[in-house]
Amino acid sequence: LPVNSDVNVNIYSITGQLVENISGHYEAGSHSVTWDASDVASGVYFYKVSAGDFSQTMKMTLLK
16 A cells, blocks of 8 residues: 555455455555455455555455
């Protein structure tokens, strides 16, 4: 993050259903987010990261 920001990470199933929302206020710099996926099935998920004017959606594969 170039500046302090409120950050939202939304995780969606392949069908577009919201599975998890992780949000918080982060200081400028690099960060990581840990998702406890113990209650969801293996498969393909999408996650959307939003911080200020920045927004990006990416795909991930969860293997258990």
